[in-house]
Amino acid sequence: MNFDPNLYIEANIKSIRKILSPEESGKVLAACSGGVDSTVSAVLVARALGKPIKAVFIDDGLRRKGEPESVVKILKELGLDAFIYDAKKEVLGALKGKVDPEEKRKAFREAFYTVLGKLVREMNAKYLVQGTIAADIVETVGGVKTQHNVLEQLGIDTSKYGFKVIEPIKDLYKPQVREVARKLGIPKEISERRAFPGPGLAIRIVGEVTWEKLEILRNATQIVEEETNDLDSFQNFSVLLDLKATGVKDGKRIYGYILVVRVVASEDAMTAKFVEIPYERLRKLSQRITAEVPEITRVLYDVTDKPPATIEFE
């Protein structure tokens, strides 16, 4: 059956109005990451209420370079009352010493929602809007991985955090979300933005997350995006391994990090194929990374599809 974004928006706004009234707009907080899912969710709720709503970007230290500021700017342009909340201490503190991927995901989720709960209380709000979509629920409930934003479907009682969750687009898959975003007039920068996981760079650092590794990965990520954003891909990113490798620079032995570059094509993230990047582009990418991020001595390219791999490493 064909999906009609206009009909969907109309029906969605009606169902939001059944839960929330415009008088309650001050009681609503949208958790916004700058991704298409959370932006569409926040804009739908604001449209349904006919008023701007508060939208928070949680700066947990796990985002890309300059991301908090650039996202808040766009959210404001969309008419949301957007602001940054610094939660680096809480979130990175919770991840300290954790190496197991599922433990890291759960620690992230707990810290993230504890921060949001605190914020909701401080702001005297009652509802938390978030951009959960169908694939998030299918994979988490199916046991593929613990997606940070899937709570109630797993039987987690969100009243412990002190808010009620509103997930306006939890029945949609990514391509449909993008169609809705375009119809809502959300700029291309967001409607076509590649997916970025909720736990951010934490699940792109294999093993323990430290500030040093985060800064290395942020620098490498910027180069990977600059060099591969023009390719037709679903996601293009890099992963820092918890292994080191020997290298040689200016005639001297060095011992540094190994970075994996991953570029995949996919429709809905349920399956994916690695993108066949020409060797000369891979060489340029590797040369730029090792020159501009001296802590990295080796760059690998991941040639595994999903399945059997997942898109992310953790």
Ligand code: XMP
């Ligand atoms: P995998 O690695 O399972 O990823 O193939 C499928 C898609 O989901 C994204 N992803 C996440 N998104 N919270 C999110 O919001 C998460 O915890 C999470 N984990 C994975 C991933 O980037 C890919 O697009």
